[in-house]
Amino acid sequence: MAFTLPDPLSSAPLPFDTVIDVRSPSEYAEDHVPGAISLPVFSDEERAKVGTIYVQDSPFLARKVGAAILARNAAAHLEGPLADKDGGWKPLVYCWRGGQRSGGFATILGQIGWRVDKVEGGYQSYRRAVVKALYEGELPHRVVLLDGNTGTAKTDLLHRVAARGGQVLDLEGLANHRGSLLGNMGPQPAQKGFESALIQALAGLDPARPVLVEAESSKVGERLVPPALWKQMLAAPRIALHAALQDRARYLARVYDDLATDPAQLNGLLSQLIRLHGRERIESWQAMAAAGDVVTLAGELCLHHYDPRYAKSRRSDRPETPLEITLDEDGLERAADSIAAYLASFSG
Structure with a gap:
């Protein structure tokens, strides 16, 4: 499933307990969905490494290496910031465009038994809505x-x-x-x-x-x-x-x-x-x-x-x-x- 974010000018609360940004720390630092916490599945260096493998070697190898990195970082988050979450916790996860980073992390959370969803279109969909409101609308x-x-x-x-x-x-x-x-x-x-x-x-x-x-x-x-x-x-x-x-x-x-x-x-x-x-x-x-x-x-x-x-x-x-x-x-x-x-x- 994928969740569509509401109009950014809406004051209605999201129907989730926690919004999780799984992008790299530098991406989060530049901008993020208001209220989201940062639980990166790749560090900045790991993201660059996977991107280089994707371009210079093959997409398959990049996905394989990336999956291993994601699994290690997901384990650290589960044993750290998420260790106290009970079975009723409901998270919303997003990455850059709603692809493999958020999909992979959401799959792990879902297999544990949490009612997890991810943002349709990822951060890019949120950013387009902000631009529409502040640059194109009234x-x-x-x-x-x-x-x-x-x-x-x-x-x-x-x-x-x-x-x-x-x-x-x-x-x-x-x-x-x-x-x-x-x-x-x-x-x-x-x-x-x-x-x-x-x-x-x-x-x-x-x-x-x-x-x-x-x-x-x-x-x-x-x-x-x-x-x-x-x-x-x-x-x-x-x-x-x-x-x-x-x-x-x-x-x-x-x-x-x-x-x-x-x-x-x-x-x-x-x-x-x-x-x-x-x-x-x-x-x-x-x-x-x-x-x-x-x-x-x-x-x-x-x-x-x-x-x-x-x-x-x-x-x-x-x-x-x-x-x-x-x-x-x-x-x-x-x-x-x-x-x-x-x-x-x-x-x-």
Whole structure:
């Protein structure tokens, strides 16, 4: 038997206890069906070995060698991660295209007595559905953008609105990037992995209620915002946050305090701006970083780098609701209340 995965935007749970990805670790790391665990039947090296035998020797020998490797790895999984599964456990297994890797592992599980199924078309069928939803279709969600210059606490306010029951989509969190030169938060997911995380987040949102999304460019770090969502963002009404420059500078100094304690890393990032601002200005900014004058540096970056770019890229042909805010704790709480109230009225 083979199980057809539902629409990736569906929030309905799958009728299985565990979804198992039997592809190699690198394939799983790039992307996988949300919620799936990794139990590879080939390591990356073993997969390459079998593929080489298939091309250079014969498909028969490749299948023979591959079957032996699969059996050894299946035994390790049965004695390890699956050792505590009882007779009522119901797994769903998939590989790249629903072929021999998932078929072989599913056969072993089925012979034990478990009610096992495999994904029709494997990971490829899931990936085609994601591409159709994010690149070829139209999302049913209604987006409201949270806009504002750098340092207006957009991400912070997203989380505060979510705590008040509002629906939010945190693109920077999904992409693991703060969306600016200084926004690197560590390795970003692969594009496919980002899209799977995005589709999973969208599946958990009610299309009948508005979704608050931080205004971004078409890329978050190196990850592309898929066309279906980008189209919604371009047409969305905006809440435009406004805060005093000095207030934003102090806020940024708090948010990026990790960079403030690593002047060498900060200077390296600033060096990337030489072609835009010239060596003299960058050296003056680097001197501020070295002296620990992060608030002044943040204000300079806002005034000369971020604000002009926001002004150039911001669309002015969409409905916009201005919101003056202060960036102290009380001010952020008041702003979150106002945004939540706006979303509630927008629902009506």
